[in-house]
Structure formats: C-alpha cells, structure tokens
Amino acid sequence: MSEPNRIDCDIHNEVPALEALYPYLPDHWLDYCRESAFNGPDAADYPETVPNSARADSSPKPDLAEVQARALDVADIGILNCAYRVQSVRNEDLAASLATAVNQWQVDHWLEKEPRLRASIVVPSHNPRLAAQEIERWADHPGFVQVILPVRAEAPYGNRRYDPIYAAAVKHDLAIGIHYGGAPGHPPTPTGWPSYYIEDYANMAQIFQSQVINLVCEGAFERFPQLRVALIEGGFTWLPSLMWRIDKEWKGLRHNTPYVRRPPSEYMREHLRFTIQPLDAPPNPLHLAQILDQCGAEDLLLYASDYPHPHDDQDILLDLLTADQRNKICSANARQFYRL
Amino acid sequence: MSTRFDSTATVESGPATKDRTNGHDPKNPSASVQQSARYRAPLDTAIIDTDIHIYFPTQDVLRDYLDEPWQDYHRTFGQRGFDGSHYPRAMPNAARHDAWPGDGTPPGSNLPLLQKQLLDEWNIEVGVLNPLVGAGEQRNLAFGAAFARATNEWQLAEWLEPEPRLRASIIVPWEDGQLSAAEIDRWGSHPGFVHALVIARTKEPLGRRKYWPMYEAASRHDVPIAIHFGGAGGGPITGSGYPNHYIEDHGGMPQTFQAQVISLIFEGVFHEFPTLKFVLIEGGFAWIAPLLWRMDSSWRKLGSEVPHVTEPPSEIFRRHFWVSTQPMEEPFQPNQFRQLLGHLDLDDRLLFATDYPHWDFDAPDRAFPVPLDKERRRKFMADNARELYKL
Numbered sequence: 001m002s003e004p005n006r007i008d009c010d011i012h013n014e015v016p017a018l019e020a021l022y023p024y025l026p027d028h029w030l031d032y033c034r035e036s037a038f039n040g041p042d043a044a045d046y047p048e049t050v051p052n053s054a055r056a057d058s059s060p061k062p063d064l065a066e067v068q069a070r071a072l073d074v075a076d077i078g079i080l081n082c083a084y085r086v087q088s089v090r091n092e093d094l095a096a097s098l099a100t101a102v103n104q105w106q107v108d109h110w111l112e113k114e115p116r117l118r119a120s121i122v123v124p125s126h127n128p129r130l131a132a133q134e135i136e137r138w139a140d141h142p143g144f145v146q147v148i149l150p151v152r153a154e155a156p157y158g159n160r161r162y163d164p165i166y167a168a169a170v171k172h173d174l175a176i177g178i179h180y181g182g183a184p185g186h187p188p189t190p191t192g193w194p195s196y197y198i199e200d201y202a203n204m205a206q207i208f209q210s211q212v213i214n215l216v217c218e219g220a221f222e223r224f225p226q227l228r229v230a231l232i233e234g235g236f237t238w239l240p241s242l243m244w245r246i247d248k249e250w251k252g253l254r255h256n257t258p259y260v261r262r263p264p265s266e267y268m269r270e271h272l273r274f275t276i277q278p279l280d281a282p283p284n285p286l287h288l289a290q291i292l293d294q295c296g297a298e299d300l301l302l303y304a305s306d307y308p309h310p311h312d313d314q315d316i317l318l319d320l321l322t323a324d325q326r327n328k329i330c331s332a333n334a335r336q337f338y339r340l
Numbered sequence: 341m342s343t344r345f346d347s348t349a350t351v352e353s354g355p356a357t358k359d360r361t362n363g364h365d366p367k368n369p370s371a372s373v374q375q376s377a378r379y380r381a382p383l384d385t386a387i388i389d390t391d392i393h394i395y396f397p398t399q400d401v402l403r404d405y406l407d408e409p410w411q412d413y414h415r416t417f418g419q420r421g422f423d424g425s426h427y428p429r430a431m432p433n434a435a436r437h438d439a440w441p442g443d444g445t446p447p448g449s450n451l452p453l454l455q456k457q458l459l460d461e462w463n464i465e466v467g468v469l470n471p472l473v474g475a476g477e478q479r480n481l482a483f484g485a486a487f488a489r490a491t492n493e494w495q496l497a498e499w500l501e502p503e504p505r506l507r508a509s510i511i512v513p514w515e516d517g518q519l520s521a522a523e524i525d526r527w528g529s530h531p532g533f534v535h536a537l538v539i540a541r542t543k544e545p546l547g548r549r550k551y552w553p554m555y556e557a558a559s560r561h562d563v564p565i566a567i568h569f570g571g572a573g574g575g576p577i578t579g580s581g582y583p584n585h586y587i588e589d590h591g592g593m594p595q596t597f598q599a600q601v602i603s604l605i606f607e608g609v610f611h612e613f614p615t616l617k618f619v620l621i622e623g624g625f626a627w628i629a630p631l632l633w634r635m636d637s638s639w640r641k642l643g644s645e646v647p648h649v650t651e652p653p654s655e656i657f658r659r660h661f662w663v664s665t666q667p668m669e670e671p672f673q674p675n676q677f678r679q680l681l682g683h684l685d686l687d688d689r690l691l692f693a694t695d696y697p698h699w700d701f702d703a704p705d706r707a708f709p710v711p712l713d714k715e716r717r718r719k720f721m722a723d724n725a726r727e728l729y730k731l
Contacts, residue, residue, distance in 0.1 A: 051641060151580065155582065156578055186581065189603075190541055190575070191541050191543075191573050192573065192574075194547070194606075195545075195603075195607055196645050198606050198642040199606050201638050202634055203598070207579035217584075217585055218583065218584055235630075237633055237634075238631070240626070240676070241627045241669055241680075242627070243672075245626065249591040252699070253587040254587075256586055256587045279637070283636075287682070290683070291630075291683075
C-alpha cells in the first residue's frame with residue numbers, strides 16, 4: 001500500500017518573544033510595552049519546560065527551518081496554529097493590536113517564506129466585533145484558512161455574542177479552529193481550580209466536550225449553516241459517548257432549545273472535524289476500531305502531528321484504516337475542510 | 341451575512357405550544373398523569389435502587405430537627421449557597437408529574453407514596469436515600485454542619501425507622517473537612533447509613549487537601565463517599581463559562597464527574613487513603629473509558645509531576661470507584677452498548693438506580709437499552725450494590 005499524501009492540520013508556530021512583534025505594533029502600544037516591560041500574553045496553558053511541550057530534539061517554539069525539516073518532511077501541506085493568547089490580555093485594544101501584529105508576523109516569517117504552509121488568524125475573541133475586523137483584514141490572503149480560538153473562553157462558543165466572528169468566517173469561507181488552551185480567568189473545571197498541571201492537561205478534553213454541547217445546543221449551526229469547526233488537540237475518543245448522552249438529553253429536553261431541529265449528533269457529524277492528536281487511545285486496538293465505527297470517524301478526523309509536541313502513537317490509528325479511510329483522514333478530509 | 345435566523349432570536353420565538361405548563365397543574369399535580377398500568381417486562385433478579393431522593397415536606401419539618409439557635413437563624417436568614425448558577429428545571433422540582441403527593445408537599449417527601457410508587461411497585465429490596473436538601477452547600481459552614489446533622493436525624497426518625505427497606509446517606513457539610521469528619525464519626529457505625537454524600541459541583545476539586553479529613557473519617561469507618569449529580573459550586577459549569585440552557589447544565593454533568601475523577605486520582609487521595617471507595621451517582625458512565633484512556637496517556641507524559649500516582653490511573657479507578665447507571669447513555673445501535681460495557685470493564689462496579697422521583701426516572705424493566713445476560717443483570721440490578729454496601 002503506498003503511503004497517501006499527508007496534510008498536517010496542527011503545527012505550532014509560536015512567537016519567540018514580544019520583541020518579534022515590535023516592528024508590527026503601533027507606536028502607542030510599542031511605548032506601552034517598553035515602558036511597562038510587558039512580556040506579552042501569558043496564559044501558562046502550555047509551559048515550555050513541561051515534559052510534553054516538545055520532542056526530545058525539538059524546540060517548544062520551533063522556527064521555520066525546524067518546521068520545514070521536522071514537520072513538513074512528511075507532509076504536503078501544514079496548517080499552522082499559533083497559540084498566541086491575545087485573549088488573555090484584558091485590554092481589548094492592546095489585544096487587537098497584538099493580534100494584527102502576530103498575523104502580520106505570520107505572513108512575513110512563515111507564509112511568504114514557505115508555500116506549503118497555511119496559517120490561522122489570531123483574533124481578540126473576547127471582543128467579537130474587534131475579532132471580526134481582524135478577520136476582515138486577512139480574509140483575502142490565500143495563506144489564511146482558519147480563525148483560531150482557544151478552547152477556554154469567558155463564554156462558551158455557541159453563545160450569540162460570537163456571531164460577528166462566525167459571520168465573518170462564513171462570509172470568507174474560513175474554518176474556525178478551536179484549540180487546546182486559553183486563560184479566561186475562571187476555573188478550568190466545573191468544580192474549581194485543580195492543583196497540578198497534569199490535571200489541567202487531562203481536563204482540557206472536557207472543555208472541548210462542553211464547547212461541542214454549547215455550539216449545538218445554542219444553535220450556532222442553525223444560525224450559520226455553513227459554519228465548520230475543527231477541534232484541535234482535544235482528543236476524539238470521547239465523541240461517541242458525548243453523542244449518545246446529548247442525543248438522549250435532546251429527546252427529553254428539546255423543548256428547551258426549539259432551534260435545535262435535529263438530533264445533536266447530526267450537527268456534530270456535519271459541522272465538526274477533529275485532529276487525531278492526542279490520540280488518547282484505548283490499550284486494545286479493537287476498542288479503538290469500535291470507537292471509530294461508532295462515530296463515523298473516517299469522515300471526521302484530520303491527520304495532525306501536533307509538532308513540536310511529542311506523540312508516538314499515531315500508527316495505532318493509521319494501522320486500523322483501509323486505504324480509502326487512510327486517504328480521507330490523512331488528506332482528503334482536510335483538503336475539503338480547508339478548501340486546499 | 342448568510343445567517344438563516346435572526347441572531348436575536350430567543351427560546352420565546354421558537355414554536356409555540358398550546359400548553360405552556362407542560363401538563364402540570366400545581367393545584368392537582370397528579371391529574372395529568374395516566375395511572376393505568378403499562379406492560380411490564382418480567383424481572384428475574386432482585387432490585388437494589390441506589391439513588392432515591394427525599395425532601396423535607398416543609399421547612400418547618402427541617403426546623404424541628406435543628407438545634408434551637410439555628411431554628412431562628414434559618415427562619416431569619418434562610419439558606420445561602422452559591423448563587424448565579426442555577427437553571428430552571430425542565431419541570432417543577434425536576435420531578436415526575438405523578439410523584440406529587442397532592443397535599444402541597446413536594447415529590448419525595450411522603451413515605452407512603454414513595455413506598456407505593458417505588459418500593460412496592462417495583463419490588464425494591466433495598467433503596468438508598470440521597471437527600472439533596474442543601475446542607476453541604478451552605479456558605480455559613482457552622483449552619484451547614486447543623487443542617488447536615490438535622491437532615492441525618494430526620495432520615496433516621498422518619499425514613500429508616502418506619503421503613504426497613506431504606507438506607508440513608510450521611511449528609512456532610514463537605515466544604516469543611518473537619519466538620520464533615522465529625523458527622524461521619526457520628527453515623528459511620530450505624531448500619532442504616534451506607535455512604536457519605538457530596539455533590540458533583542463542589543467549590544474545589546475533591547482531590548484538594550481541604551477535603552482529606554472527610555476521607556480519613558470515611559476510611560476509618562469503611563464508608564464510601566458518594567458523589568451525586570448537581571450543585572452550583574460558585575463557578576460556571578464549563579471550563580469556558582456559563583451556557584444558556586438547562587439541557588447544557590443537565591448534559592454537562594459528565595464533564596463535572598470527569599474533573600472530580602481526575603482530581604481524586606492525580607491529587608493522590610488513594611495514595612493517602614488506600615481503602616477509600618467512591619460511588620459516582622447520576623453521572624452516566626459512557627464517558628469513563630475514554631477518560632481513563634486520556635488519563636493513562638496524560639500520566640505517561642506528565643506523571644513526573646505526581647510521583648504519588650504510582651500506577652496507571654485506570655487501575656486506580658477500577659479499584660476505588662463504583663458507578664450508578666442512571667441516566668445511562670443510549671448508543672445508536674444495540675451492539676454499541678455491549679461494546680461500551682467491554683470498554684468499561686466494570687461489570688462488578690455498575691449499580692442500578694432509578695433516580696425516583698425525578699423526571700428522568702429509569703424504570704427497572706426498561707433501563708438498559710439492550711437485554712443483558714443473566715450474570716450482568718444480577719450484578720447490576722443488585723449484587724454489586726449488596727457487596728459494596730454490605731447489605
């Protein structure tokens with residue numbers, strides 16, 4: 001069996017330091033940052049020094065050369081997901097200027113230098129009106145294929161306050177990517193603040209689950225039938241259990257949400273895609289095969305390396321697939337989803 | 341803009357129904373319910389119901405059991421918990437319409453009706469009471485302790501003593517570990533009290549050290565800690581803020597249970613208390629296997645941060661946790677339910693529950709979406725609970 005082409009839907013390009021954005025900041029904010037010794041947003045959602053921040057011989061903030069050598073060596077196209085958390089900057093105007101700066105930095109340092117790369121628009125999503133303006137600024141640039149939002153936010157993403165973001169994304173046929181991380185200020189669990197980083201990490205999957213419930217139950221896909229959302233770095237083996245639970249909830253409580261016209265799992269299948277890392281696979285490959293079958297994963301999954309984060313288990317998944325399924329998950333699904 | 345709907349649309353602009361009461365007449369609450377018997381599949385196992393809810397018929401009854409100074413306090417200041425996080429339930433008291441006694445008191449407050457509708461109707465061998473009356477959620481912790489003690493005295497006098505088929509929960513003021521330990525010490529050796537009860541949405545994750553004195557007392561008496569659906573906790577139900585709808589609050593509880601399991605295991609509770617048992621009640625169970633896969637994978641990557649976790653989290657879970665069945669997830673196809681049971685590998689740990697008198701009641705003959713083999717039926721319907729609770 002020949003290896004299919006691969007589109008890598010999760011490669012990280014991180015701003016090395018705030019100084020890298022100085023050339024792109026307006027004078028007012030440049031002075032503000034220098035005078036206050038502001039270091040840029042710090043969400044602390046992926047500390048650089050923790051064991052899973054980078055592979056043994058990789059940098060937690062890889063530069064273009066490293067991405068070319070270590071991630072694009074096996075991929076035809078790579079989607080960059082910049083995790084610069086402008087949303088954790090409380091001053092919304094500074095956040096908006098930082099977003100513009102980081103997007104220009106992505107154009108200058110990544111997109112214009114490497115035609116195999118595509119990028120995600122960083123937006124101040126805590127102010128959806130400003131975020132929509134940022135989307136408009138870059139929407140015509142062919143290198144941007146997605147608007148990136150951190151999975152943790154002040155309000156869940158089905159809320160109508162975000163409609164300006166979705167309207168702009170749909171208008172320009174851009175995908176929305178919801179990615180691991182974020183620091184909105186309230187606790188990362190429904191029951192307060194955990195002690196350890198490993199808990200934040202493990203809990204992140206539940207926040208993705210909450211976002212899925214919210215996007216469906218608050219009618220985002222009824223308001224925006226063209227909206228398509230990638231859930232990036234949040235796992236997917238939990239998807240069948242969530243579909244079953246929310247479909248059952250809807251049977252009993254759909255009078256709560258009359259604009260949810262079909263079983264919630266139908267919206268999930270139609271509008272959502274999931275990157276394959278972290279795999280969070282069961283120890284028994286048969287169980288993974290059952291999970292894939294239960295949710296119809298061959299049409300939902302997007303190949304991703306999550307570079308530079310270390311994962312060594314993708315073959316557990318890929319080995320289970322038929323040639324046709326491999327082709328879909330490794331490239332065809334992404335080609336369609338990102339219009340590549 | 342390519343939106344199909346006005347973005348200012350609300351629930352009110354949805355399709356109108358003629359009957360906005362959802363069939364409920366507060367003056368005659370049982371009137372809307374057809375009382376005629378439906379076909380019942382024959383049951384060939386004993387039934388132990390691990391989740392029954394009882395309530396004070398009136399606040400006067402609660403006050404009868406409070407110490408005198410707290411009676412005045414309760415009359416004057418009432419109950420004060422974490423606000424801002426409550427969603428109107430789908431129906432009054434989140435209860436079955438036929439569970440209203442009809443005398444103005446709430447569902448679950450009337451022993452003869454509970455005997456008739458639940459214990460006799462379904463031939464329940466033993467039923468475990470989980471009163472969600474608010475003692476643990478009081479911000480005034482001393483009042484919470486008095487409230488908890490009053491609730492326990494009330495369970496003993498008005499439910500356990502007149503009805504030998506019932507067992508009670510030790511209600512504790514869980515946000516204070518020492519006060520909770522004292523309450524567990526008070527009831528821990530009483531055979532009628534089978535577990536200590538906390539709610540899923542505590543103020544902090546339950547693995548945090550402030551709760552450990554409660555676990556020390558529970559270990560001392562070999563009393564499991566039951567974590568039940570619900571609560572407010574003082575923050576949003578998601579790690580990403582407040583959703584709009586009850587369906588998201590009700591459907592968001594599995595995420596809460598997952599956070600509690602993560603906390604209890606990764607914060608080292610079972611390293612410190614190696615015999616402690618937990619019962620997860622009304623959280624469903626399809627989420628458990630994927631959570632354990634994620635926790636094992638997280639531990640392989642980041643276990644150096646938690647050296648007190650010395651074996652895979654999935655093994656710790658399978659040793660220390662029991663899980664009630666209701667409301668159970670319903671897969672698209674029957675064989676997927678059997679796959680789910682295979683992924684879980686918890687045949688000795690599932691405990692049948694009805695959730696009487698709540699609206700999402702699971703009838704014993706219809707609860708499981710597929711027929712189970714006899715051995716699983718026996719285990720789930722009664723044997724696992726009998727062993728856990730030493731019944």
